[in-house]
Amino acid sequence: MKLVLRGHHLLCLKGFQGYGYDEDFVENMIEVNSQRKLDTTTVSLTNEADDLCAHCPNLKNGLCKDDAHNETIRNMDDEVLKKIDPSIEYDSVKLFEKIDEIFTNEESVSNICFNCMWHEKCLFYQKLSNNR
């Protein structure tokens, strides 16, 4: 299995506990979250629409909502892609372990998570905010 994921979605998947925009989105999120834990799965990284966006009601003409909002989301992706080279295809399990090594406290995700509507419900963010 090959997954294509936006940079910031690596953090979202680690923090997922069942919330989402609608039923189809949540079902797909559950599926992708299972697939990313398999030894046979690889991940390519992007700052464009990915395998999660494909089932999201916010995706319009390949953009997250509109040009302005999409730019904000891309900036969140690029914050992650500055630290993880997007030209490489990764072993999924190792990639998600790497996330834990790179993002170790609330400050490390400040430019990525602070403006996200889900951060209070995100298990990954909650874990980091307890590491202050």
Ligand code: SF4
């Ligand atoms: S379209 Fe936007 S809100 Fe929906 S999953 Fe993609 S980045 Fe998130």
